[in-house]
Amino acid sequence: xxxxxxxxxxxxxxxxxxxxxxxxxxxxxxITVFAPLEKNxxxxxxxxxxxxxxxxxxxxxxxxxxxxxxNNVNGHIVIQESNIKYLKPVDQNIKAQCSFxxxxxxxxxxxxxQRKNKARIQLTTKILQNDNDAVIFTGxxxxxx
Amino acid sequence: xxxxxxxxxxxxxxxxxxxxxxxxxxxxxxITVFAPLEKNxxxxxxxxxxxxxxxxxxxxxxxxxxxxxxNNVNGHIVIQESNIKYLKPVDQNIKAQCSFxxxxxxxxxxxxxQRKNKARIQLTTKILQNDNDAVIFTGxxxxxx
Numbered sequence: 001x002x003x004x005x006x007x008x009x010x011x012x013x014x015x016x017x018x019x020x021x022x023x024x025x026x027x028x029x030x031i032t033v034f035a036p037l038e039k040n041x042x043x044x045x046x047x048x049x050x051x052x053x054x055x056x057x058x059x060x061x062x063x064x065x066x067x068x069x070x071n072n073v074n075g076h077i078v079i080q081e082s083n084i085k086y087l088k089p090v091d092q093n094i095k096a097q098c099s100f101x102x103x104x105x106x107x108x109x110x111x112x113x114q115r116k117n118k119a120r121i122q123l124t125t126k127i128l129q130n131d132n133d134a135v136i137f138t139g140x141x142x143x144x145x
Numbered sequence: 146x147x148x149x150x151x152x153x154x155x156x157x158x159x160x161x162x163x164x165x166x167x168x169x170x171x172x173x174x175x176i177t178v179f180a181p182l183e184k185n186x187x188x189x190x191x192x193x194x195x196x197x198x199x200x201x202x203x204x205x206x207x208x209x210x211x212x213x214x215x216n217n218v219n220g221h222i223v224i225q226e227s228n229i230k231y232l233k234p235v236d237q238n239i240k241a242q243c244s245f246x247x248x249x250x251x252x253x254x255x256x257x258x259q260r261k262n263k264a265r266i267q268l269t270t271k272i273l274q275n276d277n278d279a280v281i282f283t284g285x286x287x288x289x290x
Binding site for chain 1 (some may be wrong): 156157158159160163164184185186187188189194195198199202219223224225226227228229230231234276
């Protein structure tokens with residue numbers, strides 16, 4: 001699934017190449033994505049806020065994409081609204097983690113979509129630095145046919 | 146000022162080159178920025194949400210940068226928190242507008258910064274499409290020494 005996600009992202013959203021986005025870990029409930037600081041740097045030698053946002057929004061998108069794929073379900077995934085808090089500047093390579101709250105959270109979303117052809121889910125992505133939260137992103141995603 | 150902003154952005158935030166960001170208009174209270182759909186496209190032939198966010202956050206950043214520059218004031222501008230609502234998919238070139246609420250809004254912010262060496266301002270950036278709001282971004286920016 002890691003390789004599928006990587007190739008889908010690079011093909012379908014060309015800007016992921018400029019950001020250097022890499023899927024580094026994927027389990028059924030969690031995804032970790034990476035982007036090198038070098039490609040996303042700003043004048044203060046920290047990561048540009050737009051890059052941090054992009055990495056976060058793509059982590060959630062990828063987690064949902066993988067869920068649909070694993071269950072042989074087709075759907076369009078769109079981001080509807082999001083909030084991002086920048087708690088600390090990120091002066092290292094960017095590593096973001098996004099997960100479903102638990103298995104029930106994930107299955108409820110999938111079943112709603114299968115029943116109604118439309119479902120909404122809120123996901124949180126965090127960027128950690130030295131074990132502290134540096135960025136907290138919360139996005140509302142909608143899947144529709 | 147348009148040319149100064151363009152060169153600062155391209156130099157200090159290299160990702161603006163990948164996004165194709167252009168400052169197309171600047172007055173003292175308002176800025177309009179542009180990015181071609183082609184560089185920011187996704188698989189549905191609409192603009193990637195991370196690109197739309199980046200254009201919005203940079204419009205606000207640029208407006209504050211210009212205010213400081215025009216008043217010969219130095220400062221670091223950082224985005225602290227933001228919210229973005231995607232109301233409609235953007236299937237045209239991206240054009241975003243950001244403005245101060247009014248002259249008093251701008252001057253209060255500048256004076257607070259000059260007095261306290263730190264000030265916060267909330268700015269709204271909108272992406273319009275066929276005269277309708279397609280994206281509404283609200284960002285809290287902090288300027289510090």
